[in-house]
Amino acid sequence: MAAIDEQIEQVERRFGVQLPEDYRLFLRSRTGMSQFVPPADDYLMLDSADELIDINEAGEFQERFPGSLVIGGDGARELLTYDFRQSPPPLVLLDTAASDxxxxxxxxxxxxxxxxxxxxxxxxxxGDSR
Incomplete structure (x- = not known):
């Protein structure tokens, strides 16, 4: 088994989730990303598999947002997060200071x-939804 697959399995076991297949493919094909994305020119950060456990265990995030899994963000306070309270889990944006x-x-x-x-x-x- 490849190291990346072991990291993915560790994340899934630790947080009791099964990552969506498209996210698994992303993790297998890249070591994350951190860049401005044109033409919107917004900053997008997607974490690598080896960062996910530490990021998700920081700041009592799991206690405030049970069923969440942070996978990236805007490089500042906003975190791109899977909402595993739903199936399939959508992606939402959460401020690091949000309480729930x-x-x-x-x-x-x-x-x-x-x-x-x-x-x-x-x-x-x-509040726009796609």
Whole structure:
């Protein structure tokens, strides 16, 4: 088994989730990303598999957002997060200072849709849902 597959399995065991297949493929094909994405020119960070456990255990995030899994963000306070309270889990944006799920801003129903739309739309900052 490849090291990346072992890291993915560790994340799934630790948080009791099964990562969506498109996200698994992303993790296998890249070591994360951190860049401005044109033409929207918004900053997008997607964490590598070996960062996920530490990021998700920081700041009591799991206690405030049970069923969450942070996978990246905007490079500042906003975190791109899977909402595993739903099946399949959509992606939402959560502020690091938010106290509960009521602050979640829907981004996309899957990583594939998110990555397809992000260059044009960038981050959704209102209550708009895709």
């Amino acid at each position: 799920w009521s602050a979640a801003i829907p981004q996309a129903p899957s990583l594939t849709v998110f990555l397809d739309q992000f260059p044009e739309t960038g981050w959704i900052w209102g």
